[in-house]
Amino acid sequence: MTALRIEIENTAPAGRNQGGRLEKWAAEARETLNVPLTAIAEVKVYKTTNGKAEDLAAVFADPVLQQAHFSHKEYRFLHGAPAFVVDVGFRAGVTDNPGHAAAEALALCGIEARVASGSLYFLFGELDAAGAEKVARELLANDLLQKAEIYPANDFYARDRFKNVKLPEVVRTADARVEKISLDIADGALEALSRQRCLALTVDELKHVRGAFKTGLTDVELEIIAQSWSEHCRHKIFGAEIDYNGEKIDSLYKTFVKRATQDVKRSRKLGWLVSVFSDNAGIVRFDDHIDLCIKVETHNSPSALDPYGGALTGILGVNRDILGAGLGARPVANTDVFCLAPPDMPARDEEQFMPRGVKAPKRVLEGVHKGVEDGGNKSGIPTVNGAFFFDRDYAGKPLVFVGTVGVLPHALPDGRKAAEKQANVGDRIFMIGGAIGADGIHGATFSSMEIDENAPATAVQIGDPLTQKRVTDFLLDARDLGLYSAITDNGAGGLSSSVGEMAQMTNGAEIDLALCPVKYPGLKPWELMVSESQERMTVAVPPKHAKAFLDRAERHGVSAADIGSFTDSGNLEVLYNKERVASLPLDFLHDSLPQMKLKATWDGGRPRANWSAQTRLQDRTRKAENLDAALLRLLQAPNITSKEKWVRAYDHEVQAATHVKPFADGGVIWLKPHGGAEENGVAIGCGLAPRLSLHDPYLMAQYAVDEAVRNIVAAGGDPDMCCLLDNFCWPDPVQSEKNPEGAYRLGQLVRACQGLYDVCTGYGMPLVSGKDSMKNDFKGKDKGGRDIAFGVLPTLLVTAMARVKMGSVPVNRFCAAGDLIYLLGGAGKGLGGSEYAHIYNVRDNAPAIDMEHNIALYRRIHQALPLFSSLHDVSEGGMLVALSESMIGGSKGAKLSVALDADASFNEAPGRFIVSVPAAKRETFGKIFTVQPIGTVTDDAELSFNGISLPLDKISAAWKKGF
Amino acid sequence: MSQPVFLILSGDGINCERETAAALAAAGAKAEIVHINDLAARPDSLARFDGMAIPGGFSFGDELGSGQILALKIRHKLGKNFFDFIAARKPVIGICNGFQALVKLGLLPYPETQKRVMALAPNAQGGFIDRWVTLQPAQNSVCKWTEGMETFDLPIRHGEGRVVFSEDAIYHELRDNGQIALSYAEDVNGSHKRIAGLCDPSGLIFGLMPHPEAFAHQATHRTPQRAFMAAGAGLRIFKNIVYYLAENQKEKIYAGRQH
Structure with a gap:
C-alpha cells in the first residue's frame, strides 16, 4: 500500500x-x-x-x-x-x-x-x-x-508530488553488539577517544577509569561513567578544591552555598525547611496542609541549537523535576528568564562579527519564547514570573532559565509523608512516558563542552507536551493510590542517571535494556542507556502493585515498561536480552571520582573582552542627553521596555490560582485551590545583575539576591518566610591553554559565591535548591571568517519564593491623585552597572549594598502593607523609570518636589521602592518610615520635575514601544 | 431538592478540570472529574449525571485544529450515550477548548441537525493571548447559563477563538433566535460581531471562549483584591445552571403531582 x-x-x-x-x-x-x-x-x-x-x-x-x-x-x-x-x-x-x-x-x-x-x-x-x-x-x-x-x-x-509519497523513516542497521574498549592507550589517544565519543572526560579521568578496569570495559560502561561524571550531572567545578589567590577553598558548594543554608537555618532556627539540596527540588513548608517544591533549571546548549525545542524541552524537563520531587508534586506555576543578545542586534555593519552557526538574536528570542509558551500552556501550568535580559555577550550562547513550583500534600491518602521516598529491594523499575530514540543522546556531555560548529544533531529534541500531560495525570493518580515507592525524572544522562542514582536507595539495580520501548529498531545498548528521549520518568513499584500500576497507566494512555528491579548487590547491572552488558560498582560510579583541583585569581574588575568591544562601535559614540531625553531613551531600551505582548502569550491564569499576574514585580499564587489554607499565597520573584560582574561578581550576586527579594516584598511576600534558589551560568572557569581566562573566571565565581553567602546570611534567607552550568562559551568563527571565542557574562539568577497573606498585596501603580510619593531606601549613589551607564558609556562605581538596612526596611514594609496605595520596586533603569512605570500603570501624573541629577534619577542602587500613600496616612507612615515625600500623584497627564514637564503619553509610548 | 451532579471531563490534555469542578462545587453542584478513558470504558454511566462540563485546555495538543481530536474521540468512544445525554436536554458547558470541541462535534449552534456552519479560527492577531475582557450578554439571549447577567469581566486564554460562519445569514438567524449569548465589549480576536459565546436553541448547551471558572473568587481578579473570598463574576454562570436544574426539578415534581 x-x-x-x-x-x-x-x-x-x-x-x-x-x-x-x-x-x-x-x-x-x-x-x-x-x-x-x-x-x-x-x-x-x-x-x-x-x-x-x-x-x-x-x-x-x-x-x-x-x-x-x-x-x-x-x-x-x-x-x-x-x-x-x-x-x-x-x-x-x-x-x-x-x-x-x-x-x-x-x-x-x-x-x-x-x-x-x-x-x-x-x-x-x-x-x-x-x-x-x-x-x-x-x-x-x-x-x-x-x-x-x-x-x-x-x-x-x-512534479506530481502526490505520487510515490514517502514518510521519513529511521533506518538503522546497527546491531546490538557491545564493543569492548581498552583504555590502555597513550594520552593523546585517550583525548581523541573522549572527543570522538563525545564523552567530555579528561585524560586524568579516563586514567582513573583505566585503574579500575585494567582489562578494558564495555562501551555501555564507559558511556554510563561519562554521563555520571559529566560536569552537567556531577558539578565537578562547584565541588573542586580551589586555590584562590593562594587561599584554599574546599568546594564552593560546601563552603558557600550549603553552608549559607546551614548557618541561616541554625541562627534563625528555621522549622520550615523540609528538604534542601537532596531531592529533585527544594521543599519548604509555608502552609499547614501542603508543602511547596521549587526548582529552576537551565537549558542553554539545546536552546542555542534549536531555540524552540531547547526551551520547550527545558520547561517540560523542570516540570518533571517537580513531578519527581518527594513522591511526586503537582506543578502549579512556571517561571522563565531569558538572557539573550539584544533583538536589534546585529546592526547592519555588525553582521560580519556575529558568530557563525548560531541563530540570529531575534530568532533565538522568538524560538525560546514560543517554546516556553507551548510548554507551559499545553501543560496547563501558569507562567507567573520571569524576565528578559539582553546583552551582546549572550550572542554566542543564550541562557534559558526555566523554573517550576509544585505542591505536595503533607501526607498522602495512605498516610505516607509525601516529601519522602524510599525504593526497596525487590521493587520493580518502571520506565514510563515516551519511548527511546536516538534523539537526545549525549545531551549531558554535550552541554559540558563549549559550542562549536559540529554539535551533534542528536543533542536537539522537540518536546511532546501532550504525552507529558498524560504522564502527569497518571502519576498523580498512581501516587494517591499508593502504587509506587519512589520516583525520579529521566533528565540528563537518561536511564544511566535516573536508575544509577535511584540505585543508591537500595544499593543496587538491574535492568534489561531490551525491555525498553523504542521508537525504532537498531539502537545499541549504550544508546538506550544514555538517550535523553523526553517525557520519561523512572518509578519504583512494589511487585504487589505492578499490575495495578500498569492498568492505571493503560487507562491514562501512558506507556509503562517493567525493565528490572532494585537490588542490594552494590552494582548497577545492565543486561541486553539477558546478556550482561555493564556491571558497575555504585561506589566507583558515585564516590570515586577524585576532587578536581583548580586555580582561581581575582585582581579586580576587567573591561569586556575583545569580541564584545568590536561589536559596540555604535554605543561608544553616544553623548550625554538631558534627563527627559535620557528617560525616554531608557524606557524604550530592550531591558526596560514593556514585555507585555510577549508575556500575554503565556497562559498565566490556568489552574485559577494566580492572585498577582506577571506584569507586577513578583507573581503570587493562591494556595487554597491547591489544598492550602484560604489565607495563604506564595510570591515568586527573580533577580539578576550580570553586567555588575564586570565590576565585581561579589556585588553582582548580592544585587541579584536583593532584586529577587524586592520582587517578593513588593508582591506582599514575608521576608522572614522567604527561600532562595541560585542558578549560576558561567563561561568556562577551568584554566587551560585553550582557555587562558579560566583562572580569572573562576576567581569571578569565587567572588560571586562569597557575595551570595554574605547576603543570604545577612538577610537570613536559606538557599533551597540550585544548579550551575559552567561551559557557556562560543568558540568558532564569526561570519567574516575570523576566529572568535567568547563567553557569556558571568550570570547568577536568583529566584525568591515567600509566603503571602492573601488580601494584603498592594498594586504597583499609582491609584489616586493627591497620594504622596516616597522613595524608600534612599537616593543611592553611583551609576556603575546601570542601564544608563551602559547606554551612555559612563564609568562610575556601583552603589554599595547595606544589608542590615535593607532587611530592616523589608520587614517594616511587610508590617505596613495596608498603608500603601502602591508599592513598586526600583530596578532596571533606576528611580525615575520605576516612577514612570507606576504612572503608566495607573494613568496618573506625578509632580516631584526634589531636584534630580542623572545619578539620582538613574542609578540602580539596591534596596529601594517607589511607593504612594494617601495623604491622610502621612503621619502614621512618617512614624514607621522616617522619610519625606518626594512628590505627589496628580491627575495631570505629565511628569514634572526640575522645571521640566514630560507628557505621560510620551512616557507611555516610549515604554510601550517593546521589541 | 437533591444536589445536581455534574460530570467534568478530563484527560488527553484537558487541563482546567480542577478549577471547573471547584467552581461548580462553589455554585452548589456536586462535581465529579471523570477521565475520558474511564468514561469510554463505561459510557452508560453518563446517564446518572445531570449536567456536563467540557473544560478548557489543550486536548491532543491542539493538533489538527483545537478540539478536533477530542470531538472525534467523544463521537467514536462515547457515541450514542453522549448524544442521548444531549437529547435528554441536560445542560452542557464547553469552555474554551470545550467550546471548540462542541463546535467540531456540530453541537453548536444546531444540535438537532449537527450541521457544520461555524468554526473557531486562529485569532486575527496571530497567536495565543491571555487578557481580561469585558463581556456583554445579549438582551434576547435564551442561554440558561447567563440568565439575568449584566456586563461582567473574565479572562480569555486562547489562540483559536475567532468565530467564523460559513455564511452571514447564519449570524442573523442565531441573533434572532437569541443564541448569541455573549459578546466582547471590544474586538479582541477578530471574532464575527465580537461573539464570545453562544448556545443552542434550548439555551442549555453553552460554549464560550472566556473562562468563567477562572474568576469564581475575587482572589483571581485581574488586580489583587483585598476581599479575595468574595464571589467573582464567573461563579454566577455556574449558579445560574444549578438554579435552573433546581427549578426544573420542582416543575417536574409539580407536573408529577398533577397526574
Whole structure:
C-alpha cells in the first residue's frame, strides 16, 4: 500500500491572517536577511500510510475553514503568483507532534496508520534562489530537525508530488553488539577517544577509569561513567578544591552555598525547611496542609541549537523535576528568564562579527519564547514570573532559565509523608512516558563542552507536551493510590542517571535494556542507556502493585515498561536480552571520582573582552542627553521596555490560582485551590545583575539576591518566610591553554559565591535548591571568517519564593491623585552597572549594598502593607523609570518636589521602592518610615520635575514601544 | 431538592478540570472529574449525571485544529450515550477548548441537525493571548447559563477563538433566535460581531471562549483584591445552571403531582 499525501488549504472564511508568525517572518526576511520577500503563505501537509480520501478529509480538514486535497492542485493566492515553494518536513526520528496526534485521530476512526506532518511555504516577491534558500534556512526550517526542499514555483507544480509519497523513516542497521574498549592507550589517544565519543572526560579521568578496569570495559560502561561524571550531572567545578589567590577553598558548594543554608537555618532556627539540596527540588513548608517544591533549571546548549525545542524541552524537563520531587508534586506555576543578545542586534555593519552557526538574536528570542509558551500552556501550568535580559555577550550562547513550583500534600491518602521516598529491594523499575530514540543522546556531555560548529544533531529534541500531560495525570493518580515507592525524572544522562542514582536507595539495580520501548529498531545498548528521549520518568513499584500500576497507566494512555528491579548487590547491572552488558560498582560510579583541583585569581574588575568591544562601535559614540531625553531613551531600551505582548502569550491564569499576574514585580499564587489554607499565597520573584560582574561578581550576586527579594516584598511576600534558589551560568572557569581566562573566571565565581553567602546570611534567607552550568562559551568563527571565542557574562539568577497573606498585596501603580510619593531606601549613589551607564558609556562605581538596612526596611514594609496605595520596586533603569512605570500603570501624573541629577534619577542602587500613600496616612507612615515625600500623584497627564514637564503619553509610548 | 451532579471531563490534555469542578462545587453542584478513558470504558454511566462540563485546555495538543481530536474521540468512544445525554436536554458547558470541541462535534449552534456552519479560527492577531475582557450578554439571549447577567469581566486564554460562519445569514438567524449569548465589549480576536459565546436553541448547551471558572473568587481578579473570598463574576454562570436544574426539578415534581 502506498502512502497518501494530503494538503490542507485554508478557504475564504478562514481569512487571510493565518498566524502572525508568517507576517513576522516576512518582515524579518526583509529587514534582517535583506531578502525582498512580500509575503509567505502556508499549506499544511500530512502523509499517511493508510486511509481513504473521504474518511481522511473529515479528520484533517474543518469543513468551514479548510479544504483537503489528495491530488494535483495549483493554489491561488491573493498575493498573486509565488516565486518559490518550500516543502518542509521533519527529519526521520524527530518528534512529530502533529503527526503523532493525527495517527491517534485516525485510530479513533478505525484507521491504523503512521502519519508525518509538514508544511508548504509559498514565497512571494522578487527574490532569487539564494534569497529563497536564506529564508528557508533561517526562518522556515531548522536544518538539524527539518528537511526543506526549495523549488521555483513552476518546477514545483511540474512534479506530481502526490505520487510515490514517502514518510521519513529511521533506518538503522546497527546491531546490538557491545564493543569492548581498552583504555590502555597513550594520552593523546585517550583525548581523541573522549572527543570522538563525545564523552567530555579528561585524560586524568579516563586514567582513573583505566585503574579500575585494567582489562578494558564495555562501551555501555564507559558511556554510563561519562554521563555520571559529566560536569552537567556531577558539578565537578562547584565541588573542586580551589586555590584562590593562594587561599584554599574546599568546594564552593560546601563552603558557600550549603553552608549559607546551614548557618541561616541554625541562627534563625528555621522549622520550615523540609528538604534542601537532596531531592529533585527544594521543599519548604509555608502552609499547614501542603508543602511547596521549587526548582529552576537551565537549558542553554539545546536552546542555542534549536531555540524552540531547547526551551520547550527545558520547561517540560523542570516540570518533571517537580513531578519527581518527594513522591511526586503537582506543578502549579512556571517561571522563565531569558538572557539573550539584544533583538536589534546585529546592526547592519555588525553582521560580519556575529558568530557563525548560531541563530540570529531575534530568532533565538522568538524560538525560546514560543517554546516556553507551548510548554507551559499545553501543560496547563501558569507562567507567573520571569524576565528578559539582553546583552551582546549572550550572542554566542543564550541562557534559558526555566523554573517550576509544585505542591505536595503533607501526607498522602495512605498516610505516607509525601516529601519522602524510599525504593526497596525487590521493587520493580518502571520506565514510563515516551519511548527511546536516538534523539537526545549525549545531551549531558554535550552541554559540558563549549559550542562549536559540529554539535551533534542528536543533542536537539522537540518536546511532546501532550504525552507529558498524560504522564502527569497518571502519576498523580498512581501516587494517591499508593502504587509506587519512589520516583525520579529521566533528565540528563537518561536511564544511566535516573536508575544509577535511584540505585543508591537500595544499593543496587538491574535492568534489561531490551525491555525498553523504542521508537525504532537498531539502537545499541549504550544508546538506550544514555538517550535523553523526553517525557520519561523512572518509578519504583512494589511487585504487589505492578499490575495495578500498569492498568492505571493503560487507562491514562501512558506507556509503562517493567525493565528490572532494585537490588542490594552494590552494582548497577545492565543486561541486553539477558546478556550482561555493564556491571558497575555504585561506589566507583558515585564516590570515586577524585576532587578536581583548580586555580582561581581575582585582581579586580576587567573591561569586556575583545569580541564584545568590536561589536559596540555604535554605543561608544553616544553623548550625554538631558534627563527627559535620557528617560525616554531608557524606557524604550530592550531591558526596560514593556514585555507585555510577549508575556500575554503565556497562559498565566490556568489552574485559577494566580492572585498577582506577571506584569507586577513578583507573581503570587493562591494556595487554597491547591489544598492550602484560604489565607495563604506564595510570591515568586527573580533577580539578576550580570553586567555588575564586570565590576565585581561579589556585588553582582548580592544585587541579584536583593532584586529577587524586592520582587517578593513588593508582591506582599514575608521576608522572614522567604527561600532562595541560585542558578549560576558561567563561561568556562577551568584554566587551560585553550582557555587562558579560566583562572580569572573562576576567581569571578569565587567572588560571586562569597557575595551570595554574605547576603543570604545577612538577610537570613536559606538557599533551597540550585544548579550551575559552567561551559557557556562560543568558540568558532564569526561570519567574516575570523576566529572568535567568547563567553557569556558571568550570570547568577536568583529566584525568591515567600509566603503571602492573601488580601494584603498592594498594586504597583499609582491609584489616586493627591497620594504622596516616597522613595524608600534612599537616593543611592553611583551609576556603575546601570542601564544608563551602559547606554551612555559612563564609568562610575556601583552603589554599595547595606544589608542590615535593607532587611530592616523589608520587614517594616511587610508590617505596613495596608498603608500603601502602591508599592513598586526600583530596578532596571533606576528611580525615575520605576516612577514612570507606576504612572503608566495607573494613568496618573506625578509632580516631584526634589531636584534630580542623572545619578539620582538613574542609578540602580539596591534596596529601594517607589511607593504612594494617601495623604491622610502621612503621619502614621512618617512614624514607621522616617522619610519625606518626594512628590505627589496628580491627575495631570505629565511628569514634572526640575522645571521640566514630560507628557505621560510620551512616557507611555516610549515604554510601550517593546521589541 | 437533591444536589445536581455534574460530570467534568478530563484527560488527553484537558487541563482546567480542577478549577471547573471547584467552581461548580462553589455554585452548589456536586462535581465529579471523570477521565475520558474511564468514561469510554463505561459510557452508560453518563446517564446518572445531570449536567456536563467540557473544560478548557489543550486536548491532543491542539493538533489538527483545537478540539478536533477530542470531538472525534467523544463521537467514536462515547457515541450514542453522549448524544442521548444531549437529547435528554441536560445542560452542557464547553469552555474554551470545550467550546471548540462542541463546535467540531456540530453541537453548536444546531444540535438537532449537527450541521457544520461555524468554526473557531486562529485569532486575527496571530497567536495565543491571555487578557481580561469585558463581556456583554445579549438582551434576547435564551442561554440558561447567563440568565439575568449584566456586563461582567473574565479572562480569555486562547489562540483559536475567532468565530467564523460559513455564511452571514447564519449570524442573523442565531441573533434572532437569541443564541448569541455573549459578546466582547471590544474586538479582541477578530471574532464575527465580537461573539464570545453562544448556545443552542434550548439555551442549555453553552460554549464560550472566556473562562468563567477562572474568576469564581475575587482572589483571581485581574488586580489583587483585598476581599479575595468574595464571589467573582464567573461563579454566577455556574449558579445560574444549578438554579435552573433546581427549578426544573420542582416543575417536574409539580407536573408529577398533577397526574
